[in-house]
Amino acid sequence: MKHCIYVLLTFLVIGCADENKGNENQKVLETETVNRNYNPEANLERLGIVLRDQGTPVANYVHAARTGNLLFLAGKGPKQANGENIVGKLGDSLTVEQGYQAAREVGINQLSVLKAELGNLNKVKRIVSVHGMVNASPDFKDHSKVINGYSDLMVEIFGDNGKHARAAVGMGSLPGNMAVEIEMVVEVYE
Numbered sequence: 001m002k003h004c005i006y007v008l009l010t011f012l013v014i015g016c017a018d019e020n021k022g023n024e025n026q027k028v029l030e031t032e033t034v035n036r037n038y039n040p041e042a043n044l045e046r047l048g049i050v051l052r053d054q055g056t057p058v059a060n061y062v063h064a065a066r067t068g069n070l071l072f073l074a075g076k077g078p079k080q081a082n083g084e085n086i087v088g089k090l091g092d093s094l095t096v097e098q099g100y101q102a103a104r105e106v107g108i109n110q111l112s113v114l115k116a117e118l119g120n121l122n123k124v125k126r127i128v129s130v131h132g133m134v135n136a137s138p139d140f141k142d143h144s145k146v147i148n149g150y151s152d153l154m155v156e157i158f159g160d161n162g163k164h165a166r167a168a169v170g171m172g173s174l175p176g177n178m179a180v181e182i183e184m185v186v187e188v189y190e
Contacts, residue, residue: 040121040157044111047156051112052081063113070128071117071186076109077178078102087177090170091140094179099134099142102179103149110150110184111157118188127154127164129185135178136170143168150182 044051054063057074065072078086078101086102088094094102115121132147134140147168154162164184174181 038122038159038161040124043157043159044121049108049111049157050081051115052079052109054109054112054116064117066117066188069125069187069190071114071188073110073113073184073186075131075133075181075183076106076113077174077176077181078105079109080105085176085178086180088179089135089137089177090142090146090179091137096142096145099146099179100149103132103147103182104153106180106182107150107153110182111153114186121157123189124158124161125187125189126161127158127184128187130154130164130166131183132166132168133171133174133181134168135174135180138172140170143170146180147182150180 054076057063061074063074065074080086086094086098086105088098090096090099111121114124118124130147130150132143132150134143134146136143147166151162151164151166154164156162171181
């Protein structure tokens, strides 16, 4: 009889431990999915960033394609509010600082695509991946410093959810001689 009581008590203790572990996991999950301070829309307004209509693509592609909870954004260039692209080659006609600003302009354009696709930037769960292409001379070595203009903007808007995996690579040329082109992958809330 004592043995039976001991076995029952053991199962009871193990069962309670497993139940508590489940509650702890649920609390972690709730913390990860609900951050009351997460408000990309407010950050956009606070920074005074005005999003721009990206128009219709001029070739046979779309601005964004969604599969499941992932949104794949086509490469965008540094078209400014005046409609002009920032053009030139890093390490030749453009400085790192000018490249940084060009990458930031691309970020504004990509945020514009996200807003058009989702209706609200608060639906972005996280920036997953960024592929930055820099129009650079063969001896240019600061590609990542240029693409930081984009990455820094994503973190300003999305906080830690804006941190992402990234490539920053040099290209011999880019369409229209634009300084940078960047594409990204975003996870969105359902």
